């Protein structure tokens with residue numbers, strides 16, 4: 001475990017264990033929304049890619065990814081979360097019902113916060129940890145129709 005100051009949180013992270021988790025075979029969803037997300041991530045802002053790298057999260061493997069259609073600006077709102085083998089030492093948790101500038105941070109088009117990940121939520125979690133909860137407005141980069 002190592003301590004990591006990240007935006008408004010102090011985390012204790014097990015980057016090795018997080019990386020291992022994402023190395024497992026996970027079935028990737030083949031719907032166009034998920035494919036678009038994965039493809040768009042290859043063109044994400046470097047500061048976001050760096051965040052994922054630092055935490056050991058594989059950005060193409062979010063959990064519970066949902067897409068909410070095209071907004072007026074042509075971007076697509078996605079929400080989802082990523083498992084992280086970590087705990088929160090300082091800072092606030094966010095909840096779907098409590099999502100504010102105090103308990104989230106924004107990097108480019110990516111807004112995120114942390115919630116507790118309980119082992120009962122998903123059967124492949126290696127240890128109690130955190131969910132990196134996010135919402136992001138992403139362009140449609142696939143040639144396939146939306």
Ligand SMILES: [Zn+2]
Nearest residue numbers: 029030031034
């Ligand atoms: Zn999908």
